[in-house]
Amino acid sequence: MRVLGIETSCDETAVAVVEDGHKVLSNVLSSQHEIHGRFGGVVPELASRAHLERLNPLVEDALAEAGTRWSEIEGVAVTRGPGLAGALLVGLAGAKAVALALDLPLIAVNHLEGHIYANFLEHGPPDPPYVVLLVSGGHTMLVHMPEEHRYEILGQTVDDAAGEAFDKVARFLGLGYPGGPAVDLLARRGNPEAVRFPRAMAGSGDFDFSLSGLKTAVIRHVKAERAAGREPSVEDLAASFQEAVVDVQVQKTVAAAEATGVGTVLMGGGVVANSRLRERMALEAEARGLRLLSPSPELCTDNAAMIAAAGHFRLVRGGRSSFDVSVEPGLPLG
Numbered sequence: 001m002r003v004l005g006i007e008t009s010c011d012e013t014a015v016a017v018v019e020d021g022h023k024v025l026s027n028v029l030s031s032q033h034e035i036h037g038r039f040g041g042v043v044p045e046l047a048s049r050a051h052l053e054r055l056n057p058l059v060e061d062a063l064a065e066a067g068t069r070w071s072e073i074e075g076v077a078v079t080r081g082p083g084l085a086g087a088l089l090v091g092l093a094g095a096k097a098v099a100l101a102l103d104l105p106l107i108a109v110n111h112l113e114g115h116i117y118a119n120f121l122e123h124g125p126p127d128p129p130y131v132v133l134l135v136s137g138g139h140t141m142l143v144h145m146p147e148e149h150r151y152e153i154l155g156q157t158v159d160d161a162a163g164e165a166f167d168k169v170a171r172f173l174g175l176g177y178p179g180g181p182a183v184d185l186l187a188r189r190g191n192p193e194a195v196r197f198p199r200a201m202a203g204s205g206d207f208d209f210s211l212s213g214l215k216t217a218v219i220r221h222v223k224a225e226r227a228a229g230r231e232p233s234v235e236d237l238a239a240s241f242q243e244a245v246v247d248v249q250v251q252k253t254v255a256a257a258e259a260t261g262v263g264t265v266l267m268g269g270g271v272v273a274n275s276r277l278r279e280r281m282a283l284e285a286e287a288r289g290l291r292l293l294s295p296s297p298e299l300c301t302d303n304a305a306m307i308a309a310a311g312h313f314r315l316v317r318g319g320r321s322s323f324d325v326s327v328e329p330g331l332p333l334g
């Protein structure tokens with residue numbers, strides 16, 4: 001069964017064709033980083049306009065690249081939230097048009113569920129239960145999934161999301177937008193122990209996170225150093241900041257698996273592209289005998305293959321959406 005996936009929740013216009021929920025036949029994407037970069041963050045109005053211009057050609061590209069005719073598509077999956085209202089609208093309207101014209105089932109997908117189901121693309125459906133670390137530009141949470149499609153939020157950030165912290169620190173350091181990849185790259189040449197930044201809520205005994213204090217600590221450190229006539233190494237700052245984020249995430253994820261008695265850990269979201277998070281989590285999972293799954297880096301950041309996969313696993317259970325479905329910018333998980 002081939003499902004067409006459409007994702008326009010933020011600043012990537014993405015379309016994919018996925019077979020049987022795991023075989024990626026095509027996964028095309030047009031990123032708007034060049035549009036939003038000079039503003040240091042996503043400008044919603046510009047995002048919608050770019051989605052509108054790019055969606056139709058990308059749909060054609062995705063089908064061509066997949067070597068798939070319209071008659072071979074059996075469902076249309078699209079992100080309905082969370083995300084930017086105007087951006088989501090473009091994808092949802094496009095998906096409805098296709099589904100209506102071709103009499104195909106429409107499956108409106110939660111973007112966060114997409115990030116989780118990105119894991120199913122390469123590994124196939126793992127046996128539940130799992131604990132999921134979901135870390136993106138807008139979300140940072142730990143989720144217990146006793147079975148597929150059931151989500152129990154164990155904890156989440158009380159302020160900034162992890163990706164947001166990467167982006168804000170990167171902006172302060174003059175590294176451009178989005179900041180995560182730039183920090184990741186620089187950190188490889190830095191010393192993660194150069195500056196001991198705070199590990200907020202590390203000992204809080206719950207599964208919540210706090211990241212805004214860390215961002216402030218980085219800014220304060222740089223200002224203090226400069227005031228003392230020293231220019232801190234940006235590589236060391238990147239590595240030390242990243243280590244503080246990763247430390248808490250690894251510790252809390254492992255604790256969540258232990259508290260719920262779950263043997264499988266999944267990771268999802270753009271921040272899971274981070275090389276240090278992947279490395280540290282792999283070591284910790286191995287030491288504790290946990291099975292760890294994560295999508296390959298290019299499937300961690302926003303894409304439509306993950307939406308097609310999530311849609312597929314809804315569709316096979318009879319889940320389809322009515323044509324009245326609307327976008328939901330604040331859609332929660334579950």
Ligand code: KG4
Nearest residue numbers: 136137138163180184270271273274301302
């Ligand atoms: O999942 P995603 O593509 O979009 C949202 O749903 O938010 O996540 C984007 C976020 C951005 O904040 C970006 O800086 C971060 O993921 N990111 C990274 C890396 N690659 C992307 N953060 C840390 N290290 C990376 N390598």
Ligand code: ZN
Nearest residue numbers: 136270301302
């Ligand atoms: Zn995302």
